[in-house]
Amino acid sequence: MPRFGRVIIAALALFAQVLLAELVEVHVLQTSDIHAAISREKEHGGSWLQLAHLTQEFLDRYGRENSLLIDCGDTLQGTMLGALSRGAVGIIPLHTLKYDAWIPGNHDFDFGFTRFLELAAPLREIILCGNLQPLQEPPFASWRCFNRNNANIAVIGMTASYLKHWLGETFGDSCRVSSALDSIAAIMPEVLRQKPDCIILAIHQGWQEQADARQVNEVSAIVEKFPEIDLVLGGHTHRPFPGHKIGSRTWYLQPGFGGRSLAVARISIDTSKHKVLEISSYLSSIQEDTPVHQPLQQHLQEWLEQEQQAKTTAIAPAPGQDILSKGRPGVNCAASELFCAALAEAAETTLALHGTLSSANLKAGQPVTEHDLFNFVPYENTIVTATVTAEQLAEIVLEQWGQRDSYTFCGIWGAEVSIAADGKSAQAIFPDDLPRHRLALNSFTAAGSGRYPKLTAILKLPQVQTTDTGISTRNAVRSYLQKHPGVSITPKQWLKTAKKH
Known part of the structure; x- marks a missing residue:
């Protein structure tokens, strides 16, 4: 056959392949880490009411x-x-908005696992959470296949694997948490048998440039082991990523936090080959003049009215002087001094360990509203108590001192602790001759966050009698301010460091 004829036949064959190929486009819209930011609180802040309007516009444009x-x-x-x-x-x-899938994050369990199950009950069909399973309830789905524009899209859902280090060992009494990597390994053969056209991992973990020593974020390890994952929708780290390649071929996307942006991905697929041809993506941010989503606003109206009332109604008298969240806890910080006094009073302990939880202050002469209190205490921690010796307290405080520049650092209250000049030893002096004293700390600190192994080990000792009182830290501060009207907090230097000679 002449060369020209072979070229014609090859061209026709290629043209036939193009005709036989079934090319489709699917759009994926992602939100993450909105943190209940329903309405805009400050300039450049997020708003789910506005983000919902933006989301609806995209859904209308591309079609559900x-x-x-x-x-x-x-x-x-x-x-x-x-x-x-x-x-x-x-x-x-x-x-x-009729979300197709919801992957719970670590803070979605902050009100307790029982409360989470109550809230999750009507959303069972959309929850994907393969590495967390209730022990007394039906399991959550690990993945689901969706048909969109004649393409079969497998969506795998995984939450944070590090939950016990934030929520405490007792969180495991109600559920079983596994690593996302191991959980994906268990289900991937099943996913692949379905021959999906595209595989998406939606995960409450984030991609990081460097290796994560604590393995809080497993994304890099996951895509290295499972390059068949086409797209990762990330979260948890609050970082905005408009889209880039990670690993050998996987695309990564993350919208940031607080309801500021919607992540938008366009996926081109050849369904005849079950193959993703191209992924492109970007972040679409709300603007000052972005309208609110009217149906959502109507559904939230009762709560929005309660919000306005909470911003203006005093729930505690004004402090006598400013209580500022600056300085070093245990040394010269009024906010940590207030936290410690409030926890000790609520739990009836002589010692307390606490830091600051935000940069918010309580201002002299201004009655405290629920809004002020939330800004000062923005987490749902409870009070944990432990009965410790002076030696154990010194060990706990010394370990904290090693993290003194971290937001997790807590200062001591109720006993003087001296740190040696080399920072390698400490001595605690109890207020009396009793061999043990009860210590109050919040549940997040008690969980250790992976940074405080010595604290975690001490709290596991039977003689320490570690107990979660169930008393909310926020409620303890509220009660303290109510019981001590016009309170003035003068920080005492409980923690002292020896000078180097």
Whole structure:
């Protein structure tokens, strides 16, 4: 056959392949780490009411039949409205916008696992959470296949694997948490047998440039082991990523936090070959003049009215002087001194260990509103007590001192502790001759966060009698301010460091 004829035949064959190929586009819309930011609190802040309007515009543009809408967690907690409703306000947008999948984040369990199950009950069909399973309830789905624009899209859902280090060992009494990497390994053969056209991992963990020594974020390890994952929708770290390649071929996308941006991905697929041809993505941010989503606003109206009332109604008298969240806890910080005094009074202990929880202050002469209190105490921690010796207390404080530049650092209260000049030893002096004293600390600190192994080991000792009182840290501070009207906090230097000679 002449060369020209062979070229013609090859061209026709190629043209036939193009005709036989079934090329489709699917759009994926992602939110994450909104933290119950329903309405805009400050300039450049986020608003789920506005983000919902933006989301609806994209859904209308591309069509629900060609789109997936996914949230990657930390949805329920993070604002006063989230706290007032104990997470309920975060559920309403998921319902209203008809999300296809919701992957819970670590803060979605802050109101307790029982409360999470209550809120999750009507959303069972959209929850994907393969590495966390209730022990007394039906399991959550690990993955689900969606058909969009004639393409079969497998979506795998995984939450944070590090939960016990933030929520405490007792969190494991209600559920089993596994590493995301191991959980994906268990289900990937099943996913691949279905021959999906595209595989998406939606995860409440983030990609990082460097290796994560604590393995809080497993994304890099996951895509290295499973390069068949086409797209990772990340979260948890609050970092905005418009989209880039990670590993050998996987695309990574993350919208940031606080309801500021929507992540938008366009996936081109050849369904005849079950193959993703191209992924492109970007972040679409709300603007000052972005309208609110009217149906969502109507569904939230009752809570929005309660929010306005909480911003203006005093719940405690004004302090006698400013209580500032600056300085070093245990040395010269009024805020940590207030926390410690409040926890010790509520739990009836002689010692307390606490730091600051935000940069917010309580101002002299200004009655404290629920809004002020939430900004000062923005987490749902409870008070944990432990009965410790002076030697154990010194060990706990010394370990904290090693993390003194971290936001997790806590200062001591109720006993003087001296740190040696070389920072390698400490001595605690109890206020009396008793061999043990009860120490109050918050539940996040008690969980250790992976940074405080000595504290964790001490709290596991039977003789220490570690107990979660169930008393909310926020309620303890509220009660203290109410019982001590016009309180003035003068920090005492409980923690001292020897000077080097």
